[in-house]
Amino acid sequence: MVRGSRLAVDVGSVRVGLASSDPDGLIATPVATLARDGARPPAGQLSKDVAAIVDEARDRCVALVYVGLPRHLSGAEGAASQAARAYAVALAQAVAPIPVRLVDERMSTVTAHHALQASGRSGRRHRQVVDQAAAVVILQSALDAERATGRRPGERVVADPGDARSGNARGDRRDGRTTLE
Template identity: 60%
Template sequence: MSDALPRGARLGVDVGKARIGLAGSDPDGLVATPVETVARVLTGPTTPDGTPAVTADVARIAAEAADRSAAVVYVGLPRHLSGNEGAATTDARGFAGRLAHEIAPVPVFLVDERMTTVTAHAQLRAAGQRTAKHRPVIDQAAAVIILQHALDVERASGDRAGEHVDVS
């Protein structure tokens, strides 16, 4: 457990097949708020040596991290209810790794996001928003839930939430 986490905004990322929800916090890490929905890029260009180039979605999140002087980025890790990992988990891990390489030395952590989309839908319904209107904001709402959970863990433990993404 650390004595004090560095001050700075935090970002929360909900990675989906078509869209990525992005949430941000204040520099003290108290409250998560929606930022935007980023279009997902599933395949991208390669560099001359054959390695994948930075896709527009990773570049957009990296730009947001730089603009906000983010101290950390939390990416949701979609596990099955049983805790097992599947294809979506592998996809989120790959995305988090690409993002971590792009924004280093800003750390990226993976945090359990089981039930965040279901919770986000329920919260939007409770706020009186019709289900048909959820699509444009559901990913942002899920990112807010991911980030707020991470902020709550930080306050309770004095340390970063989740699993650190190694960039070595």
């Protein structure tokens, strides 16, 4: 495995959860829950949440960013998957040259809720940390897969030259790459 910490992003419509690993890629820990900036940023600027992720990635000198790709239990992708793909493209453009990979996040939020309940947290207090906990689940799964296979899991996000902030992101190419148009 390549040495360097990793950052995981759990993209939601309201909040974004972040988790990071140690430089050896052994343990995932929660970092933050960011409010999702739904406003379209002015040309040439990043949304507040993407800018915060960029700062976090640079401050931690991450080697890789994993973004959770929500799929249905059947494996099919829906609207949430397409939104996560678009977000991943914008993030890949913003954190370049740090690579970004989409990883399957089925059941990560459910697993996070169960873990929080088991730890004694009340349901009201879940909202503040469930996205971080889901990011931890996403990252720990990716780290475990890296160790088991010797390869980075997931789908590489390719951010073609252009402006990811323009909203022209596409993640539905037939060759499986997520790109900008």
